[in-house]
Amino acid sequence: MRSPNPLHLLTVLAGLLALSAIPPAAMAAVPRGTAAPAAAGSASSGLGSRTLPSPIDATNTCASCHGMLTDDRLRTPSREFLHSAHRDERIGCVGCHKGDPRDPTVSAHAPSTGFVPHPTHTEIPQLCGGCHNDAAFVRRFDSRLPVGQATLFNLSLHGKLTAAGDGPAPDCSTCHGKHDIQSPSSPLSPVNRANVATLCSGCHADKQRMSKYDIRIDQFDKWQKSVHGEAFLAGNAGAPTCTGCHGAHASNPPDASSVARACRRCHEDEMQLFEQSPHSQGFRKRGLGQCVVCHGSHDVPRASALMVGVGPDAVCTKCHSHDEKPRQVASDISVLLRGASERAAEARSAVARATAAGLRVAGAAYALDQVATTEMRVRDVVHTLDPARVQALVADIDRSVAETLTLVSNAEHARRAERRGYYVALALAALLLVTLTLKALQLDRRRRQAGP
Amino acid sequence: MSTGDWLADRLGWTRVEAYLAKRSVPRHGFMFYVGGITLFLFLVQVASGVLLTLYYQPDAAQAHGSVERIVGEISYGDLVRAVHVWAGDLFVASLMLHMFIVMARRSFRAPQELTWLSGIALLALGVGEAFTGAVLPWSERACMDARVGSELALYVPLVGAWLRRLMRGGEDVTSNTLAHAFGFHVAALPAALTFVVAVHLFARSRNRAGSAGATDVPTIPLYPDFFVRLAVALTGVMVLVLTLAIFVERPIGPPADPRLSSALGLPPWYFLPMHAIVRAVPGELLGIDGPRFLVSAACVIGLAVVALPFIDRRGSRLTAWLAWIALLALILVSVRAIT
Numbered sequence: 001m002r003s004p005n006p007l008h009l010l011t012v013l014a015g016l017l018a019l020s021a022i023p024p025a026a027m028a029a030v031p032r033g034t035a036a037p038a039a040a041g042s043a044s045s046g047l048g049s050r051t052l053p054s055p056i057d058a059t060n061t062c063a064s065c066h067g068m069l070t071d072d073r074l075r076t077p078s079r080e081f082l083h084s085a086h087r088d089e090r091i092g093c094v095g096c097h098k099g100d101p102r103d104p105t106v107s108a109h110a111p112s113t114g115f116v117p118h119p120t121h122t123e124i125p126q127l128c129g130g131c132h133n134d135a136a137f138v139r140r141f142d143s144r145l146p147v148g149q150a151t152l153f154n155l156s157l158h159g160k161l162t163a164a165g166d167g168p169a170p171d172c173s174t175c176h177g178k179h180d181i182q183s184p185s186s187p188l189s190p191v192n193r194a195n196v197a198t199l200c201s202g203c204h205a206d207k208q209r210m211s212k213y214d215i216r217i218d219q220f221d222k223w224q225k226s227v228h229g230e231a232f233l234a235g236n237a238g239a240p241t242c243t244g245c246h247g248a249h250a251s252n253p254p255d256a257s258s259v260a261r262a263c264r265r266c267h268e269d270e271m272q273l274f275e276q277s278p279h280s281q282g283f284r285k286r287g288l289g290q291c292v293v294c295h296g297s298h299d300v301p302r303a304s305a306l307m308v309g310v311g312p313d314a315v316c317t318k319c320h321s322h323d324e325k326p327r328q329v330a331s332d333i334s335v336l337l338r339g340a341s342e343r344a345a346e347a348r349s350a351v352a353r354a355t356a357a358g359l360r361v362a363g364a365a366y367a368l369d370q371v372a373t374t375e376m377r378v379r380d381v382v383h384t385l386d387p388a389r390v391q392a393l394v395a396d397i398d399r400s401v402a403e404t405l406t407l408v409s410n411a412e413h414a415r416r417a418e419r420r421g422y423y424v425a426l427a428l429a430a431l432l433l434v435t436l437t438l439k440a441l442q443l444d445r446r447r448r449q450a451g452p
Numbered sequence: 453m454s455t456g457d458w459l460a461d462r463l464g465w466t467r468v469e470a471y472l473a474k475r476s477v478p479r480h481g482f483m484f485y486v487g488g489i490t491l492f493l494f495l496v497q498v499a500s501g502v503l504l505t506l507y508y509q510p511d512a513a514q515a516h517g518s519v520e521r522i523v524g525e526i527s528y529g530d531l532v533r534a535v536h537v538w539a540g541d542l543f544v545a546s547l548m549l550h551m552f553i554v555m556a557r558r559s560f561r562a563p564q565e566l567t568w569l570s571g572i573a574l575l576a577l578g579v580g581e582a583f584t585g586a587v588l589p590w591s592e593r594a595c596m597d598a599r600v601g602s603e604l605a606l607y608v609p610l611v612g613a614w615l616r617r618l619m620r621g622g623e624d625v626t627s628n629t630l631a632h633a634f635g636f637h638v639a640a641l642p643a644a645l646t647f648v649v650a651v652h653l654f655a656r657s658r659n660r661a662g663s664a665g666a667t668d669v670p671t672i673p674l675y676p677d678f679f680v681r682l683a684v685a686l687t688g689v690m691v692l693v694l695t696l697a698i699f700v701e702r703p704i705g706p707p708a709d710p711r712l713s714s715a716l717g718l719p720p721w722y723f724l725p726m727h728a729i730v731r732a733v734p735g736e737l738l739g740i741d742g743p744r745f746l747v748s749a750a751c752v753i754g755l756a757v758v759a760l761p762f763i764d765r766r767g768s769r770l771t772a773w774l775a776w777i778a779l780l781a782l783i784l785v786s787v788r789a790i791t
Contacts, residue, residue, distance in 0.1 A: 360524030414527070419698075422531055426694045433687040440680045447672065 061104040062093040080179035085186075089141050096127055122163060124171040125150050152249035159249075168209050175199055191248070193241060197223065197232075200242045215253075222299035230302075240266070259297065260290035267291075274383040293319075305341050308382060309334030332387040340378065340394045344371050347404040354408050361411045363403075370400040472675035479672045483557075485685040486550045492686050493543040494645065496693065497581075500536040501638065508588065510634035512627035515590035516707035523704065534697035540582055542693065544722050547578045548779075555760070555775035558767030565761040566655035570648050572758050577645045579722060580636065586720055587633035595708035597719060598633065599625045604726070607747035718790065725782045726750070728789035 066078035081087055086095065094101045099115035100108045109115045119127050129150025131137050138147050153159040153172070161169030173181075175191050182189035190199045201220035203209050210217050223229040223242070231239035245262040246254070254262055264271040274280055274290065283290050294307070294315045306313040309330050316330040348371075351364045378393045460466060478484075507526055509518040522529040551571060554560055560568040587598045602619040606612045621628030672678055719727045726746070733742045740748070756763065764771050 358524050358530070360521055362525055411525075418528060418531070421528075422694075422698045426691070426698060429687060429691045429694055433684065433691050436680060436684045436687055440677075440684050443677045443680060447677065 060092050060094075060101045061108065062097075062099070062101050065104070066093075077179045083180045083182065083188075085181055085183045091131075095131070121167070121171050122165055124173055125153055125159065125162060128172045129153075149249045155252075156250045157252050168203070168212070170203065174203075193243075196243050197229075197241045219298045222296075226296075226298060226300045227302040228300055238266075256287055256289035259292050263291045269380045270383050273380055277383060277385045279385065303379060305334065305337035308337060329385060329387060333382060333385070333390050336387065336390050336394045337378065337382070340375065340397045343401045344375060344397060347371055347401040350405055350408040354411060357412075357415075359408075359411050359415060361407050364407045364411075367400050367404040367407065371397055371404065374400065469675070473673055475674040476671040477674055477678050479670045482685070483553050485682060486546055486553055488682055489685055489689050490543065490546040490550050491649065492689060493539050493546060493693075494649065496539045496690075497536065497543055498642065500532050500539065501642075503532045504536055505638060510588070510631060512590060512630050512708075515588060515630060516704070519589045519704050531697060534702060535693055536585075537702045538696040538700075539693050540585055541721070542689070544578050544582045547575045548722075551575055552775045552779045556772045558772055560761045561767040562761065562765065564655070567652060568761050569758065570652040570655060573648050574645065574652060577641055577648065581641050581645070582720065582722060584633040584637035584641065587630065588637060589704050590630055590708050591705035592708050593705045593717060595625060596717065598629050600719065601723070602629075604730075604743065604747055607741075607744040608751060609748050721786065724786035724789045728785045731789075 063078045063081065066074055069075045078093075081093070092101060093099070096119065097116050098113060100110070100113040102108075103113075109117070116123075116127075133148055133150050135147045138145050150172070154163065158170050162171050177190060182192075184191045184193075186192060187194060189195065197220060204215075205217050205220045207217050219242075224233065228240050228244075232241055243251075244265075260271065271291075279293075280290070282288075283293060295301075295303070301307075307315050310317055310327050311334070314330065314334065316326065320326040320330065347368060351361065351368055354361050354364070374393055374397045378390060378397065381389050381393055504522065507518060507522045507529065509515060519533070522533055524530075554568070554571065583597075583601055587594045598619070602616045602625065605615040605619055608615055617623065619629070619632065620626070621632035672681075718724065730743055730746055733746060735742050738745065760771070
């Protein structure tokens with residue numbers, strides 16, 4: 001016969017002891033200086049009195065029992081909970097599952113305690129929202145913690161599908177986890193900025209899961225290869241991941257009317273200049289989504305001078321296959337851009353060559369900075385599709401390039417002249433050496449002739 | 453009257469010429485000129501060093517950049533720096549060679565004790581100049597040399613801790629180390645060198661009468677014969693320095709980054725024998741920490757060298773042989789360390 005586990009016995013005893021020792025008032029204790037007991041008590045629909053015994057309190061018997069159960073299914077949650085942000089804030093199992101954590105027996109799970117063994121897919125947003133939509137409650141823990149995520153979620157397409165009982169649609173726990181929910185600022189959290197793209201692609205790149213919605217599954221692949229994804233994966237903290245454009249809880253698929261707004265969050269300059277272009281009105285009339293027409297959405301490539309023009313890589317010909325005037329404008333701008341970028345590259349390589357030769361060209365770094373800044377500005381101004389404005393800036397680039405090249409060539413010229421001077425000095429010294437040696441030999445000879 | 457005659461008359465040149473013609477010096481080989489060459493190199497260092505201070509900035513944040521600027525931007529800066537670097541190495545080399553030659557010729561004997569003592573002081577000061585000078589570019593290598601050099605100084609008996617603090621300007625290698633190196637390199641050590649050079653020359657000329665083997669060697673007139681020979685030697689050195697400075701690059705190296713500890717490279721060449729021996733000996737010798745034992749041994753040998761005129765009063769042939777053997781051994785060990 002198996003002897004009773006002494007640990008079980010001990011736990012039960014400890015629980016009883018603690019129960020007898022703690023006065024009833026203390027058992028209903030809420031954190032001091034928070035919501036009035038009356039208000040807390042009235043929230044009967046949500047979390048009971050929100051008297052939330054911590055899993056580390058002796059009064060919480062959930063963790064102590066479940067931690068020792070042999071059935072993995074029942075034990076794992078209590079183990080996982082050790083890593084939960086909720087545990088750190090002393091919100092125990094009862095917060096979500098209700099029941100009576102002070103009861104060390106199986107009657108803790110009695111229906112009269114409101115015990116919820118498995119919150120359902122459709123219940124979860126409400127369950128989480130019970131606390132996370134309550135500013136007064138959330139503020140107890142961190143006054144900067146956002147609230148209202150559940151409300152936002154209900155407005156999102158994800159939320160609507162979930163509310164309608166759609167199985168594959170996500171609820172809160174799909175992204176945030178269940179018992180081991182971590183703060184989004186933790187690198188271990190699946191919703192941490194660094195992990196978001198992997199999280200979203202877990203569903204959105206899954207062909208089977210997406211089949212019933214008739215949407216694409218290549219966004220993650222495209223994003224990884226895009227200028228945004230490349231920058232993000234290279235550690236650029238400013239580069240956007242999925243949530244950068246789509247938002248998080250309230251995410252709805254952007255359409256032609258809103259996509260430019262998403263881009264504008266970062267690309268304000270380009271947007272303003274674009275609005276001065278003939279495209280702005282034209283796209284709007286045709287219901288086209290502004291930026292994405294030329295740049296694409298998830299697969300935004302690194303913008304280059306090659307994008308403009310009538311060549312094979314140019315995006316202009318996608319629409320303007322025959323129109324004479326737009327093709328001319330594209331071609332004009334293309335010629336200007338390519339010329340500028342070639343000349344800028346020439347200036348950069350000249351400075352690199354001088355630096356490699358040990359020269360420090362005063363002012364060259366500044367002139368190159370000017371080139372780079374103006375190149376950036378030109379890329380913005382291209383959005384106006386005004387060749388005259390592009391040309392004005394290209395002229396600025398050319399001036400800075402010319403200045404750089406002059407500085408480098410002056411320095412190189414001076415260095416060559418100096419080197420020539422060194423050779424002359426060395427030759428003169430060598431000549432002096434030869435002359436003096438000859439003189440010394442002559443003196444020796446004379447002395448030998450004179451003396452015995 | 454030609455201009456030359458006029459000038460000679462006003463300067464009383466004929467009398468000077470007559471005086472010089474009467475003086476004669478023993479006719480020696482090249483070895484005799486090494487002392488003069490050393491002095492010449494010292495003067496080259498003073499001249500090129502003064503030029504470098506015009507643009508060098510002794511500040512940890514700017515030192516490396518200012519040396520890069522001297523080399524890359526300032527007119528003739530690359531030549532002046534290269535001359536300073538090469539002539540500095542040659543200065544230390546000729547100081548050492550000079551010492552070994554004097555030892556081998558047994559010229560340290562009475563009455564030249566003072567010349568010998570001041571000469572050893574010059575060698576110490578010269579090595580100090582080379583060491584502090586190498587720190588000034590504040591490159592990765594310079595920082596490492598400063599750290600290792602001052603760490604070894606800790607092992608000098610009695611004054612080790614004080615010496616390390618003096619070299620580092622504190623307990624650790626910091627920007628204070630650079631400030632200290634600069635102060636020593638351009639002010640304290642050159643001033644001391646100038647004074648000791650004066651003592652050295654005075655002691656040498658004052659006690660010339662008794663110097664060894666002065667009687668049986670054929671003599672040559674001081675002027676023009678000796679002057680021309682000296683000029684040949686000095687011009688030869690100048691050609692050598694210029695050739696090295698123009699054609700053999702001495703890179704500055706990447707700037708020091710105190711957050712990184714770079715791999716231990718080779719020390720400056722004059723520390724190569726020490727480096728090779730430190731690497732070869734076990735961690736502990738006779739119950740004493742290996743490097744401490746070696747530095748202490750080096751100090752004892754150093755003291756013996758200082759006291760040489762009093763230990764070997766008459767200058768035995770053994771000392772001469774020891775000098776050549778020691779020089780050869782040091783060269784061999786150094787070469788071994790490089791390869």
